[in-house]
Amino acid sequence: MSKVMIIGAGGVARVVAYKCAEHPEIFSEFMIASRTVARCREIQADIKEDLGYDRITTAAVDAEDIPALTNLLKEYKPVMVIHVALPYQDLTIMEACLAAGVHYLDTANYEPKEEAKFEYSHQWKYHDRFKRAGLTAILGCGFDPGVTGVFTAYAAKHIFDEMHYLDIVDANAGDHGKAFATNFNPEINIREITQNGKYWENGEWIEIPPFSIRKDLNYPDVGPKASYVLYHEELESLVKHFPTIKRARFWMTFGDEYLTHLRVIQNIGMAGIEPVMHKGVEIIPLEFLKTVLPDPGDLGENYVGQTSIGCRIRGIKDGKPQTYYIWNNCHHAQAYKETRAQGVSYTTGVPAMTGAMMFLTGEWKGAGVYNVEQFNPDPFLKKLAKHGLPWNEEVGGELEL
């Protein structure tokens, strides 16, 4: 029985909170703390109505204010923070966790506000400090990063002697009925996909212009979807932890309509992250765009279709070539029915809760900073399937990639 603190109150936090409340035997009570406390209270009220769980407290906190957050942690005394606010807050929350003696878990790597640059180096630097404090930090425990790392660790443990080619494939074949909307925080999402693409080949990163490599890939129960190579943060940790990988790529599907909107947004300067003056006030175009775009947390109600995310891997087993595909499909409507959130929030929130559960039940342990693929994948995948994200696998099948 443990107390945890969820930081953030967006779509992902909502799912984490529902899932924690579904497991009172582990999450005996928890706090939802975020910048806007009204959003925490909304989740608290919905969970009380839907599940009858009434051991949630709420608080307003700016997670970039280390002393304020440290005080809140010392007051509430959680065992662990589940950080599902924004990647900008990773380091300040890690600092507060160190100051208050609290374990840490997140779903996205640190990103400086002034530069759209994703890399683990900032957080890996904390390893010795967490180790000395006897604390654990689990990085990137959503779906991608997160489950994709655990899928890869599972393949390394059970399917291959050596993995050589890894392709992570992420399809969203959902329809929310809006002309343009992003499935998670628009600011973070647009920064991620408009930067140059990058993949790993023969020991080095190959950089490519955004959306310059496209293939129509077939996804189970979804069919063919236009898929593009882009950089995704788990590639960095996976090629480090599985050095036999010769090539690692990440593919994501985008519709033509989405790409047209994105191109216009970029061409007219609305994806900019440099401040501009507007009527005497300094604004950041991308932050303003976030204000006028649909809130990803509100997309759920009419969202139909499903996501399909998995790993396609080639390598060697017993001296012979081996192939493997492991994936999960998640229906937006089912996710909404259970948590009032859409599938992308659901596929992120369920693994975050499952990772916290792994730590709290002693399945995952170790002082220091860890990526999910460094832990035992078996108990995680067992629980993941039970908690709403069942997965499928095919050994030895034909792979398109």
Ligand code: NDP
């Ligand atoms: P939202 O934008 O819906 O929610 C973010 C929440 O964080 C909001 O409640 C916001 O508060 C709060 N917040 C922002 N800044 C602060 C701050 N300084 N202090 C306290 N709270 C703050 O995002 P999502 O729920 O869609 O995503 C949450 C996280 O999950 C993101 O980091 C995202 O990158 C990650 N993610 C990971 C995925 C994966 O598979 N690994 C996939 C999808 C998302 P306010 O209401 O005041 O704005």
